Amino acid sequence: MHERENKPKRLIRFPTLVERVGLKKGAIEDRLNPASPRYDDTFPKKIKIGKNSVAWLEEEVELWIEQQIQRSRSV
Template sequence: MRLRSLLKCLGVGRSTVYDRINPNSPRYDASFPKPIRLSGAGGKGGAVGWLESAVYQWLAARVNEKASLIDRQRADQ
């Protein structure tokens, strides 16, 4: 999945994606799928993409976390 498709799938902006994969960002998410280099050798530059299956698994995990949180809040009431 290329960046444009990822942004559309997640409904977020480019900077949000790069914040999620940057360990120095306060918005870093270690569970966020890592990009895979599609072209270019070694260093910086070149095309990257994300595995669709990893993106959908990450989304499913987020949905499950949110559902668990809602269930716990209801149980506490």
């Protein structure tokens, strides 16, 4: 079994997302906006957790970071 399969699911809020991915608010919003030239369909999607609240699945954020590392090192 993989380590990720045993790990409990955890949601992270926007300030933690900013800290984890190293991008500012506007850069993250661009990656989430299909109309933006910087749209990234691999970027983790937000999850609605309340009427005015969203979060991201920590596991998806970590996987995206790993993909960015691999992509940058394979060039």
